[in-house]
Amino acid sequence: MDARRVFVTGGTGYMGRLLVRALLARGHGVRALVRAGSEKKLPEGTDAVLGDALGDFAALVPPADTLVHLVGTPHPGPHKAREFRSVDLASIRASVAAAKRAAIRHLVYVSVAHPAPAMHAYIAVRKEGEALIAESGLSATILRPWYVLGPARRWPAVLLPAYWIMERLPWTRDSALRLGLVHIAEMVAALVLAIENPAEGVRFAGVPEIRDSARRLQRA
Numbered sequence: 001m002d003a004r005r006v007f008v009t010g011g012t013g014y015m016g017r018l019l020v021r022a023l024l025a026r027g028h029g030v031r032a033l034v035r036a037g038s039e040k041k042l043p044e045g046t047d048a049v050l051g052d053a054l055g056d057f058a059a060l061v062p063p064a065d066t067l068v069h070l071v072g073t074p075h076p077g078p079h080k081a082r083e084f085r086s087v088d089l090a091s092i093r094a095s096v097a098a099a100k101r102a103a104i105r106h107l108v109y110v111s112v113a114h115p116a117p118a119m120h121a122y123i124a125v126r127k128e129g130e131a132l133i134a135e136s137g138l139s140a141t142i143l144r145p146w147y148v149l150g151p152a153r154r155w156p157a158v159l160l161p162a163y164w165i166m167e168r169l170p171w172t173r174d175s176a177l178r179l180g181l182v183h184i185a186e187m188v189a190a191l192v193l194a195i196e197n198p199a200e201g202v203r204f205a206g207v208p209e210i211r212d213s214a215r216r217l218q219r220a
Contacts, residue, residue, distance in 0.1 A: 004028045004195055007061045007104075009053045009095055010070030012041040014150065015110070018188045019068070020046055026192065031064055033057055054090045061102035066195050068108040069095040081121035088122075092129035096136050106198035107138050108191060113146040113178050113207060134202055141194035141203045143187070145210055150184030157181070180207040189213035 006023055010016045011032030021043045023030050031047040039048040051057040053071045061067065071091035073083040092109065099107050111126040112119070133140045147156050159181070166176035190205060190213035205213075 004066050005064045006030050006066045006068060006195055007064035008032045008068045008070060009091065010072065011046065012038050013070055013072075013074070014153075015148070015184065015187055015191070016070045017041065017043060018184060019070070019191050022188050022192050023195065026196075028195070031060075033060065054087070054094055056097070057094065058098040058101035061098050061104065064102070065105045066108065066198065067095060067099045067102075067104045067106075068191065068195065070110060071095075072110075076119065076122050078119065078121065084122050084125040089125045089128055093132055096132050096138065099138055100136055105139065106195075107133060107140040108194045109133060109140060109142050110187075110191075111142050111144050113144045116146065116179055139199050139201055141199045141205065143190055143194065143210060144204060144206045145182050145187060146179040146207060147181050148184055148187050149181055153184075177208055178206060180211070182207055182210045186210050186214050189217045193217055 006028055008016060008020060008030060011020050012034055020030050020032060024043060024045045029047070031049055032042050033051050033053055034042065034048050035052070036050050042048055049060045051060050069092055072088045073080050076084070095107070109129060111130055112123055114123045114127065116123060130142055133142065149157055163176055163180055166172040167180070187210060190210040193213050193216060194205070
């Protein structure tokens with residue numbers, strides 16, 4: 001496996017720090033875009049570059065071959081519709097522009113599972129992000145989790161028995177799988193797999209594929 005040169009936005013966040021640590025452990029080079037004062041939040045060995053994820057940072061991307069976009073509104077909820085547009089949408093627009101100008105080989109984007117009966121504003125913005133990527137002509141992997149379990153994000157685990165039942169009923173199976181819960185370790189594994197196996201064109205990974213990532217990564 002060739003070592004990747006990965007540029008990460010959102011590298012100090014919930015998924016970002018774990019992903020950066022995993023990439024470094026597997027021998028990849030990581031540059032992370034951070035605001036001034038946040039450098040110490042990155043794992044040791046990360047090349048921190050100061051910049052604005054909502055602005056023009058294309059000049060900071062080289063020599064990366066992969067751009068991973070993880071910027072987003074923390075703890076998204078229905079009351080944060082304005083932030084979804086001012087942060088989530090603005091940042092993926094900036095990342096797509098930077099990836100094109102820097103001739104990035106592969107863009108990795110965390111979207112959201114859809115359709116769904118809730119979080120309509122959030123889904124709408126993430127779908128706009130997917131459309132921006134499709135229109136750009138970039139090769140990309142788009143991951144579509146629904147809810148990611150992890151530290152301080154465990155309460156939906158009480159729904160797992162209900163999910164188990166719904167995944168086995170023919171009339172609820174598809175929606176239960178599409179909107180299933182995944183663990184942060186599975187998300188990190190899915191991101192690592194996407195980075196190490198670049199797409200040609202645009203590739204999508206839903207909840208079933210994300211759940212299977214840890215096992216696949218061990219076998220890789």
